[in-house]
Amino acid sequence: MKAVCWNGKKDVRVENVPDPKLLNPTDAIVKITTTCICGSDLHLYDGYVPTMQPGDILGHEFMGEVVETGKEVKKLKVGDRIVVPFTICCGNCFYCKNQLWSLCSNSNPNAWMLEKAYGYTSAGLFGYSHMFGGYAGGQAEYARVPFADVGPMKIPDGLPDEKAVFLTDIFPTGYMAADNCNIKEGDIVAVWGCGPVGQFAIRSAYLLGAHQVIAIDHVPERLRMAEEGKAITINMDDEMIFEKLRELTGGRGPDAVIDCVGLEAQGHTLDAWYDQVKAATYMATDRAHAIRQAINCCRPGGTVSIPGVYGGFLDKFPLGAAFGKGLTFRMGQTHVKKYLDDLLGKIQEGKIDPSFVITHRARIDDARKMYETFAARAAGCIKVILQPNENGSVMHA
Amino acid sequence: MVSATVYGQPTADQKSTSSSDQPSQARSSTREPYINVPSNERWVSGLSGAALVLAGLKMRSIPGAVLILAGGAMTRRAWTGHCNVYGALGINRAQGEGAAPEDYSSKGIHVSQAITIDKSPEELYRYWRDFQNLPRFMFYLDDVQILDDKRSHWKAKAPAGMSVEWDAEIINDQPNETIAWRSLYPASVDSAGSVRFVAGPPGRGTEVRVTFDYIPPAGKAGWVIAKLFGKDPEMEVREDLRRFKQIMETGEIPTAQGQPHGRRGVIGSIMASN
C-alpha cells in the first residue's frame, strides 16, 4: 500500500510499504477513505518530537471501512464505517474507566520511554513517534487499529466523510479545550492560534455558552475564518495583545484563555526571540511565547486551557503570575472518546458542520507537497484532507 | 524461642498458612531440632519477611534494597540465625542445598517492584499461581512446566542455542495473598521470588508487589543471565509487571511489532524499536 513516511526533518515521502496485518486479537484493519494532516504532524515535520525513526508512517486523523477483524472483536463488523480516535485506549484500565481516555495505561507498547521522560506513561497514539507507542499512522491506504471495539465509533451511512473525519481529533480537541474553560454565562474567552484546533475551539466555546470569543493569530485567512465563526480577531502583527484584550473586556481581562498554538509559537517580543535562540541551540525544547502571553492576559481566578502540544521544557514560565492570579490550568491530549457521541449528535442536528475548516483536498501521492504547503501556511492552507483510496485529481476548495 | 527464630512469623500476613505450609507448622509446634528444619521455612520467614519490609519501605535502588534487606531487624534474625545454626551444626550446603538466604543478601541482586491492577486479588492470584502463565509476561522465560503441586521446571530464553534451566519450588502459598518460590539445587541460576496481592484503596484495584532475587552465576550461565536481564533488572521486572497488568486488564499485550513501515535507512534500522 501507499503510506506517508517520515524520513527526517522536513522530509516526508510517499512510499510503498506492506499492508498492515492483524497482530492482536482485538485489532481491526481499516481501509482508509479520508485522512488528514494535523498541526501536531508539523511538530514531527519540524523535528520537535524525539523518538521518530525514518520510515515511520505518519497520520492520526483517519476514518474508513473495516475490512478485517481480530477474533476478539465483537462489536465492529467488516463493512462498518468508522472514525478512529487518535488516542488509543484499552477501555479497561483505571484511566479509561474514568473517562481519561488519552491517559490509558495499557495502550502504549513503549510505555517505558514515556516513563523515562514524564515519570508515568499515557496512551499510545497513531503515527506519533516511538515514545507514544510506535504505532503506524493513518496517512496510508490501510491501518491497523488496536482495541478496535473500544475507541472507534460507527458513522451512519448518510453522513459524508468530510463532516465526520474531524471527530478523530480536532473537533473533540477544540471542544475539550472549551469544555476545560468551565464556561459560565457572560464569559469572554480568548483563543491563541486560529489553526484548525483554534477554529474548533472558537465554535465550541460558543456551543458551550460563551458570551464572546476573541481570537489571535497573524495569518489573514485564518483570522477571516475565525470571524466567520463569530470571533472578534486580533492580528498579533498589528496590535498589542494585552492592551487590546483589556480594552475588549472593559478592563477585566478574559475569563478563560485557550492556547491553540503549542510548542512552536511565533512572536515578535523579546521573549519569543530568546525562545528561538534557546530552542535552536538545544538549551530549551519548547517555545513558550503564546502560553506566557495567555497567562499574562488571563483575569484573576480565570482558567488557562492548553490543547496546544508541549513536549519538554519551558523557559521563563511565568508561574508567579499564574500563582498571583490564582489561575486554574487544564491541559493534555484529548479524551476523544468522551466526546464522540455528543459531537456526532451536534453534527447530525446541524449545530455545526465541521467541514468548514477544509481548504485542501488531495491524493495521497501529493502528501509531500501538502506538508510543505500546510507548514508554510501557503496557498491559504488551513486544513488538508487526503483520500488515499480515491484516484481523483487534486482539488482545491 | 526456637520457633520464633526459625519461623520468623514477621507479620500478620503469614498467619494464614496454606496446606503447603502445614509440615512446617507441625514441626514448629513440636519444636524439633534445627537440623530437621528444611530450608523452606527459612525462606518463608527470611525472604518473604524481607519482601514485606522492602515493600513497606518502597525502596527502589538495588543498593538501598540490599541494605534494608541486610539491615531489617526481623530479617536479620531469620538470616543470621540460620547462618549461625548452620555453622554450629556443621551443615555443608554444598552437599545438596542451593543458595541460602544469606547468600542472596551478600552476593545477590535484589529487585522489588509494585504495580496496581484493576482486578481482584483472587483473579490475579489465580493467573499467577499457574506458573505455566509466567512466560506470557516474563519475557526472559521460554517455558515453565508444572512437575507437581509445589515443583516446576523453568526454562529461560538463551541466546545461541544455549539453555538455562532449573527446577523451582513453591515455598509459600497463601491463596489470594502471597506466592513465593525459589530455585532448587542444582540450578544454573540461584533465584527466588515472591508476589503479594493486596487490595488497594476503594476503586483502585489490587496492589501487586513483587520481589525477585538472583545470584549472578559465573561462567556461561552468568553470561546468558547478564544478557537476559540487561543492565537494569529493576526495569525488566517492571516491564514484566506491566505486561501482567495488560494481560489481566485487557487480555493482550499491546504491540507495534510487525507493522508496516517505510525504508528505515542506516540509522533507522539500527534504532527502530519495530
Ligand SMILES: NC(=O)c1ccc[n+]([C@@H]2O[C@H](COP(=O)([O-])OP(=O)(O)OC[C@H]3O[C@@H](n4cnc5c(N)ncnc54)[C@H](O)[C@@H]3O)[C@@H](O)[C@H]2O)c1
Ligand atoms: N491536545 C491535543 O490532543 C491536540 C490535538 C490536536 C492538535 N493539538 C495541537 O494544537 C496546536 C494547534 O494545532 P493546529 O492543527 O491548529 O495547528 P496549526 O499549526 O495549523 O495552527 C497553529 C496556529 O497558531 C498560530 N500562531 C503561532 N504563534 C502564535 C502566537 N504567538 N500567538 C497566536 N497565534 C500563533 C499560527 O499562525 C497558526 O495559525 C498544535 O500544537 C497541535 O499539536 C493538540
Ligand SMILES: [Zn+2]
Ligand atoms: Zn491531530
Ligand SMILES: [Zn+2]
Ligand atoms: Zn485504558
